[in-house]
Amino acid sequence: MTRVGWIRLLVIVLAVGALELACRAGFVDHRVVIAPSEMAAALWRMIAAGQFTGEMTRTFGIVVAAVVIAIVLGFALGLLIHALPRVREALDPFFATYYAVPIFIFYPVLVAIFGLSPVPILLMGVATAIVAMIIATLNGLDRVPRVLTKVARVHRMGAVETALKLKLPAAAPYLFTGVKLATSYGFIGVIASEFILSPAGLGRVISDAYADFNNPRMYALILLLLIVAVVVNTGLHAWDQRWAERRGIRKP
Amino acid sequence: MTAPEVHARLAGVTRVYPATAGHQPVHALGPIDLDLKRGEFFGVVGPSGCGKSTLLEVLAGLQPATAGTVTFEGNRVAGDVPDGIGVVFQEDASFPWLTVWDNTAFGLRRTGVDDTEVRRRVDDALAFMGLKDFARAYPAQLSGGMRQRVCIARTLVLQPRLILLDEPFGALDAQTRLLMGDEVLRLWRRTGATVLLITHALDEAAMLSDRIGAMSARPGRFLDIVETKWPRERESTIVSDPRFGEITGRLWDNLRGESMKSLGYAGMAAE
Numbered sequence: 001m002t003r004v005g006w007i008r009l010l011v012i013v014l015a016v017g018a019l020e021l022a023c024r025a026g027f028v029d030h031r032v033v034i035a036p037s038e039m040a041a042a043l044w045r046m047i048a049a050g051q052f053t054g055e056m057t058r059t060f061g062i063v064v065a066a067v068v069i070a071i072v073l074g075f076a077l078g079l080l081i082h083a084l085p086r087v088r089e090a091l092d093p094f095f096a097t098y099y100a101v102p103i104f105i106f107y108p109v110l111v112a113i114f115g116l117s118p119v120p121i122l123l124m125g126v127a128t129a130i131v132a133m134i135i136a137t138l139n140g141l142d143r144v145p146r147v148l149t150k151v152a153r154v155h156r157m158g159a160v161e162t163a164l165k166l167k168l169p170a171a172a173p174y175l176f177t178g179v180k181l182a183t184s185y186g187f188i189g190v191i192a193s194e195f196i197l198s199p200a201g202l203g204r205v206i207s208d209a210y211a212d213f214n215n216p217r218m219y220a221l222i223l224l225l226l227i228v229a230v231v232v233n234t235g236l237h238a239w240d241q242r243w244a245e246r247r248g249i250r251k252p
Numbered sequence: 253m254t255a256p257e258v259h260a261r262l263a264g265v266t267r268v269y270p271a272t273a274g275h276q277p278v279h280a281l282g283p284i285d286l287d288l289k290r291g292e293f294f295g296v297v298g299p300s301g302c303g304k305s306t307l308l309e310v311l312a313g314l315q316p317a318t319a320g321t322v323t324f325e326g327n328r329v330a331g332d333v334p335d336g337i338g339v340v341f342q343e344d345a346s347f348p349w350l351t352v353w354d355n356t357a358f359g360l361r362r363t364g365v366d367d368t369e370v371r372r373r374v375d376d377a378l379a380f381m382g383l384k385d386f387a388r389a390y391p392a393q394l395s396g397g398m399r400q401r402v403c404i405a406r407t408l409v410l411q412p413r414l415i416l417l418d419e420p421f422g423a424l425d426a427q428t429r430l431l432m433g434d435e436v437l438r439l440w441r442r443t444g445a446t447v448l449l450i451t452h453a454l455d456e457a458a459m460l461s462d463r464i465g466a467m468s469a470r471p472g473r474f475l476d477i478v479e480t481k482w483p484r485e486r487e488s489t490i491v492s493d494p495r496f497g498e499i500t501g502r503l504w505d506n507l508r509g510e511s512m513k514s515l516g517y518a519g520m521a522a523e
Contacts, residue, residue: 147343153314154339155359156332169349246390247348 034215042220052205052221059194059202060228062118066125067186071179074130078137079163088138095138098131103189107197121193121201128189129182136178140171173244180236187229259290259446260311260414265320266471267306279471281306283320286465286474288414293440293447295457297503298467299511304450305342307472308418311448312339324414338412338445342419346391346399346406352378353387356405363410377405380442381435397421397428401435408439415440417449421456429453430488433460437487454507458499459491466506469513476506 001009016036022028023035034042046052081088103124110120144167152162168175194203202221209218266282281303288294298304309315311322313333322329324337333339347355357374365373378384381401391399400420407415417436421429433456440447451457457464464478480499482490490496 145343145345147341147345148347150309150314150339150341151345154312154333154337155362156335157362166347169347172349245392247392 031213031215034219036223038216039219039223042216043223046217046220052202055200055202055205056224058118058200059190062122062125062201063187063190066122066190067129067183069122070126070129070182070186071133073126074133074178074182075137075175077130078134078141081134082138082141095131095135103127104192104196107193111197116199118200121190121198124193125186125190129186132181132185133178136174136181137171140174140178141167143174144170173240173247176236176240176243180233180240183232183236184229187232191225257290258287259292260288260324260448261322262286262307262311262317263321263323265307265310265317265322267303267310267315268318281310281472282317284473288446288448290446291444292462293437293449293460295449295451295461295464296467297451297454297457297464297507298472299469299507299513300452302467302470302510303472304452304467305418307467308339308416308448308450312337312416314339336413337416338407338410338414339416339418340400340403340407340420342422344391344396344399344403346402348391351388351390352383352394352402352405355391355402356383356409358406360409373409373411374405377408380408380439381405397424397432400424400432404436404439408443411443412445414446414448415443417447419450419452422452429456430459430491434488436460441484454500454503455491455496458496458503459486459488464499464503466503467510469510475510476502478502 019028019033020035020037023030023033023038081091106127107120107124110123114120114123148166148170149162152166157165190201191203194201195207196203198204202225206218206221206225209215209221262284264282265284267280269278269280271277284307286294296304296307306315310317311324311329313322313329313331316330324334327334347358350358353374356377357370360370360373375384375387378387381404383398383401383405386394386398391402394402404420420436421432424432436447436449437460449457449460458480461480462482464480465474466476466478467473468475478499480495
């Protein structure tokens with residue numbers, strides 16, 4: 001691990017340790033926050049007992065489906081919009097302001113259309129993530145050096161071969177940024193939708209635990225979501241860094 | 253003695269960029285008449301923006317000529333880059349996602365050449381360009397000069413009969429450019445290809461070329477074609493030959509006024 005990595009780990013350990021001490025010493029009301037060790041113990045008991053396995057499967061399944069759909073569809077739409085400059089010019093203001101719109105207001109409309117099924121949650125996840133992927137695709141294609149198009153012509157490559165063998169790999173670092181953002185946004189979209197209105201899923205269970213003052217359950221599930229989100233994002237970040245280093249791109 | 257065969261010909265070639273929103277049409281090039289003899293090294297020098305790169309792209313088939321005809325090996329060049337032409341660009345055109353070896357093999361793999369032959373040609377090109385020890389490296393791990401050598405190796409493996417070099421050393425320092433010049437001369441001698449080199453550096457053109465075309469400010473036309481009469485076996489040490497100074501002097505006499513025009517010193521150029 002790098003020196004920065006060790007510092008990062010130390011910051012997390014210190015923060016968790018400080019919270020643990022504060023809870024144990026009674027500086028933090030037990031009815032508000034429980035000690036991290038209690039959260040971990042509660043989570044372990046929950047997993048060992050197989051409690052909420054169905055909810056976990058449902059939620060993480062929807063997250064994966066939403067992210068995959070957002071990435072594939074977002075990339076395809078990005079390619080299409082990039083090929084149509086006038087359409088792009090017309091859509092640019094919508095993309096720029098998209099995340100200023102609280103898209104959760106459309107959840108009731110989706111429930112009215114699709115009922116209380118996983119579909120509205122899935123669509124909320126896709127809607128939250130897809131524009132990040134479209135924007136990343138447009139950004140990546142914009143940054144493909146023009147000389148590569150000339151190289152393609154010198155090699156007498158057709159449009160599809162040029163796109164697949166030159167443009168796509170050249171744009172890959174920016175597309176990967178889109179993948180990372182879509183993953184984060186998809187995760188947020190699904191959990192938040194479940195938390196607000198869904199009849200099922202981990203977000204719903206957390207919401208119910210909150211209403212019942214069941215702190216061990218609520219914090220155990222929050223910890224689970226935190227661990228999953230951190231592991232997935234750290235994995236994607238490490239992969240991204242490896243690619244970027246190979247290409248001589250400096251990423252923070 | 254028979255006259256050398258014409259390898260590529262530009263006859264009355266002009267290039268006018270059509271008007272775009274808020275801009276007038278731009279007459280970038282010509283009319284240009286030029287016969288490239290098979291196996292010669294032809295340099296093109298001229299002031300910035302005179303249409304040197306446009307000339308190269310029209311000859312390669314990357315841009316259409318507005319008027320006139322371009323022929324390569326007797327066939328008209330129109331729309332597509334003909335088989336047998338290789339181009340090395342000024343910009344870094346190496347593929348950062350591929351190793352040096354895979355960069356070099358890129359074009360060859362597409363042509364259906366069998367794997368053994370691909371390996372042989374790529375290994376040979378990398379050895380020739382001094383990149384053998386960097387075969388598994390990625391372009392980001394190389395210097396600018398080495399990346400340009402990767403692009404030259406990628407062109408070389410396809411065994412082009414006409415090599416077009418568009419200011420390939422423009423981004424390199426003076427010493428590296430001299431050394432790269434030596435490498436290009438070795439490449440030219442070994443392949444027997446016809447080479448057209450676009451450059452803004454008079455010394456580079458004088459050192460490398462058999463003939464040098466000095467172009468006017470836009471629209472670019474040949475003002476003078478200078479024959480260097482260098483022996484085929486030459487290298488960068490000819491820069492100390494007294495004739496080297498005469499050649500660069502003659503080129504500068506042609507280009508000084510044109511360069512001033514291109515910089516907007518029209519009055520001074522007339523004096």
